[in-house]
């Protein structure tokens with residue numbers, strides 16, 4: 001496999017600072033020499049400092065699951081991307097489907113958050129994906145286009161960002177998309193990226209997310225347009241996270 005792969009762990013609202021330290025210390029011990037591949041951990045906001053302490057001298061990168069579009073001010077309960085950067089974080093997850101559906105995040109919010117993160121020098125990992133109704137109604141391609149166009153509109157094409165395609169119906173359900181569905185969606189996303197950004201569109205990593213497990217990682221990572229995974233449930237256990245990484249490379 002010649003591609004550079006990115007393995008991102010989205011812990012959602014799981015683990016406390018002690019568990020974060022223990023997991024990451026073991027990960028550092030057990031992760032094989034990954035050479036050109038990358039690992040990015042998204043712990044809950046309250047565990048970012050713990051992650052920062054354990055990972056500061058390592059190759060493993062980390063980020064926040066959500067940051068507000070302003071860096072300080074009267075925004076009770078929000079997390080500042082500036083603080084994430086000050087702590088040594090490098091990524092911000094933006095527009096995860098749980099943020100969009102449970103916290104009413106719109107395409108416009110996603111775009112503002114991604115832009116702010118990018119302006120600070122952080123790498124936005126922008127999540128897009130259709131829900132079951134949209135897929136069954138034949139609207140997947142249009143939904144992906146609308147989400148992507150909105151998120152990319154304010155971004156600088158010269159600064160890095162990552163796209164994570166996560167069909168909503170496959171997240172946390174155990175119902176992984178078939179290789180054909182993933183291949184088709186990633187192909188559409190790639191075409192759109194090239195259209196929106198002719199110079200860099202071919203280089204932007206597109207990850208797949210949604211019930212990635214050790215038993216499906218190999219077949220999905222073999223797809224030409226899959227450049228890694230955004231992993232939820234299976235990234236909470238070190239053995240399954242390492243198995244996914246190991247099987248994919």
Ligand code: PGA
Nearest residue numbers: 171172210211231232233
């Ligand atoms: P899952 O979650 O791997 O548990 O389906 C993926 C995600 O929400 O990013």
